[in-house]
Amino acid sequence: MRLFFNQTSPYARKVRIAIHELGLRDAVEFIEVDPWREPHDLTEVNPLSKVPALVLADGSVVTESDTIIQALHSLTAGLQPIPDHEPERRLSLARVALCQGLIDASFICVVEARRPPELRWADWITRQERVIARTLSSIEARFALDDRRFDIGDIGLASGLGYLDFRNAHLSWRSGRPRLAEWFERAELRPSMIATRPC
Template identity: 35%
Template structure:
């Protein structure tokens, strides 16, 4: 199948990590788009114009990242990133939503902060900053129940943290959330995270 991504997207990184963690590193043939290419190339695949989006060999499109990750997880017989049933399933999906929500708030802070001072809204930055801090505090509390190897929940959380550092949002977080920082340093050594580390600003 073909996939569309940008190198820095935390949501696309979730999918890339999921394929590697499930032993399917070549499942998706990725096209890495620049910011300029994205509005041209993505809407025919995802009307929302967002990445990641994939096109299956049947021609059917799938988006967004939770849907694509669930699909990736359905294609292998190994240990599942999303437990198939029971309370574990809902805990993992809820944690994935927490990670995705953290990434969303980080995107909002980064986008607003990049605006010229005369159009920048300090209120937006503060409101989204409160969400960033709340998500970090929640994840810090949850570290003792994090799974190893990681589930889709921990993968989403780590991708959001990676994006946060990439954009320089909440730059002091490692000093304030020690358990989460220690866990994050460890998950970063997994090949799936090493191989998907964003390098260029895009």
């Protein structure tokens, strides 16, 4: 298998964490690319020029971080990351979507801030910062943060919080969210998190 990724991408980090957690590191060739430059190697695999993108042994391509994680689970014949019975399935999908939304809002802030100053839309950034604050507070209040599990939703959350530290540290996300801060302190000690830290 080949994984197209970028060191700083929070979406690619989710997949890299899952690869570590599933013990698949030796089965994957990691290819680092800059998707913004639309390199041929990447675009011939993923015309969207986005990472992560996974090429399976039979040549088929899987994109979208959560879809890739589900495909990797199928390969290991282990427990599926999304339960197939209700209400667990619905709850799991909701958690995955919320954490993906958290990453999306952080990523929008970063991309917006990279525009030439005259093209930046400050209100759009502050709106995303409100999204981030509300989402984190909702997770703090409602998520069961269970250390016995590190599933697809937890991977999304851990990657999202790591990305906030990396790119949006000025938001001081830990402030007023002690449960989340403690959970992340423990999550960061996992070998999969250490090995994939953005730099």
